[in-house]
Amino acid sequence: MLRMQMQQEKHMKKQKKYRVLGPMASVFESMKTGSWRLERPKVEFSQCSKCGTCERYCPANVITIHKEKEECVQFIWDYCKGCGICANVCPKDCISMVDERGEE
Amino acid sequence: MFDIKSEAKGLVSHGVSACAGCGLELIIRNVLEILGEDTLIVIPPGCSALFCGYGNETALKIGGFQGNLENTAAYAAGIKAGLEMQGNNHTTVLAFAGDGATLDIGIQSLSGMIERGDKVLYICYDNEAYMNTGIQGSSSTPQGASTTTTPGGKVTPRKDLMQIVIAHRIPYAATASPANLADLKRKVKKAKETDGPAVLHIHTPCPTGWAFHPSKTIKISKAAVDTGAWMLYEYDNGTLKVNYKPKSLKPVGEYFKLQGRFKNISQEEVSIIQENINSRFNELLLGS
Ligand SMILES: Cc1ncc(C[n+]2csc(CCOP(=O)(O)OP(=O)(O)O)c2C)c(N)n1
Ligand code: SF4
Ligand code: SF4
Ligand code: SF4
Ligand SMILES: [Mg+2]
Numbered sequence: 510m511l512r513m514q515m516q517q518e519k520h521m522k523k524q525k526k527y528r529v530l531g532p533m534a535s536v537f538e539s540m541k542t543g544s545w546r547l548e549r550p551k552v553e554f555s556q557c558s559k560c561g562t563c564e565r566y567c568p569a570n571v572i573t574i575h576k577e578k579e580e581c582v583q584f585i586w587d588y589c590k591g592c593g594i595c596a597n598v599c600p601k602d603c604i605s606m607v608d609e610r611g612e613e
Numbered sequence: 614m615f616d617i618k619s620e621a622k623g624l625v626s627h628g629v630s631a632c633a634g635c636g637l638e639l640i641i642r643n644v645l646e647i648l649g650e651d652t653l654i655v656i657p658p659g660c661s662a663l664f665c666g667y668g669n670e671t672a673l674k675i676g677g678f679q680g681n682l683e684n685t686a687a688y689a690a691g692i693k694a695g696l697e698m699q700g701n702n703h704t705t706v707l708a709f710a711g712d713g714a715t716l717d718i719g720i721q722s723l724s725g726m727i728e729r730g731d732k733v734l735y736i737c738y739d740n741e742a743y744m745n746t747g748i749q750g751s752s753s754t755p756q757g758a759s760t761t762t763t764p765g766g767k768v769t770p771r772k773d774l775m776q777i778v779i780a781h782r783i784p785y786a787a788t789a790s791p792a793n794l795a796d797l798k799r800k801v802k803k804a805k806e807t808d809g810p811a812v813l814h815i816h817t818p819c820p821t822g823w824a825f826h827p828s829k830t831i832k833i834s835k836a837a838v839d840t841g842a843w844m845l846y847e848y849d850n851g852t853l854k855v856n857y858k859p860k861s862l863k864p865v866g867e868y869f870k871l872q873g874r875f876k877n878i879s880q881e882e883v884s885i886i887q888e889n890i891n892s893r894f895n896e897l898l899l900g901s
Pocket of ligand 3: 549550567572589
């Protein structure tokens, strides 16, 4: 047992020693995945019940509900991938997916 | 500790290169919302590795690294042991691995972790194939599903992770699904508080690998639960509990027809799978 351990140590002592911070990554970055979008969600605000279902199911977590604002559903366009899940889960059916280039 | 190049509402970056509509992306956000900052994560190669970043960049505001497919559970157990040696009894160590990394390549290391009683929260997000390398079948690919290595549909039923971990007398194990996020989050909390190993097996719809439109991810996870293609239950200190018990399960064909991977399945095979589902569901109801 001890001999086996010493055999290992012999090799380990020969290794070069590096001072490394890591292997952990520590720069928190985001990709601009909004550029993938072919369609974008468009909300009929007057129909929205502010239930928050779309916010809960958005995989990119880019929806925020503002209960006090008229435009009560806000998207972060830099990252919305245009998947359409929000439109699909909305119980009021008030989100439609529109062509990314079709609207201004 | 983190150099924040772009802000995010939670612990996960908004711009991660997971496919549009990816179930895994929704799951990891919900998991980390419950676990919080005092968590270290070990991720093996696979789609989830998109989150632990590349080089010194990461998409998570918690510490962690990418290990190997074979040994996610062993790395996590070692980190936990190291923390305990330092007197740290608060940090959650999370292993977050795919089905290939769990049911095939890393099964020995998971088995060892549970047998030793290491306090690790092990999550298997199950997208039912090796997605990151191009949709090869795994032992968790369901019967009838087409993958690049089972082009005519997989002929054998899937391995049952829950039965494997229960056979180890694990303190806590549960299945979960994005179909019911409240149930999923409750189970994450429970698993975090378990004094010993805990395993969560989470159904993970994958638009790219299962061939469905990205907008249908939630619809498909609900169909899986309604038909019993994915059953929600938990095993807590020896007691089995079924969390979703509809009066009758919907026909499994309703789940299959939403996905391209089951396009060529025969009616005969659907009947066999339906029988398997019915008997497994009854078994669970009797056991609970
Ligand atoms: C031992 C080993 N075999 C093969 C690979 C190549 N490989 C990298 S990721 C991956 C897929 C892993 O599948 P899974 O764990 O199901 O995760 P998913 O990509 O589906 O999210 C494979 C096979 C590897 N890294 N190591
Ligand atoms: S799901 Fe529909 S109704 Fe609910 S907050 Fe979102 S847009 Fe409004
Ligand atoms: S389209 Fe997808 S990514 Fe964009 S806001 Fe809706 S759910 Fe989120
Ligand atoms: S292949 Fe599937 S699991 Fe992987 S990132 Fe794409 S949708 Fe998500
Ligand atoms: Mg997989």
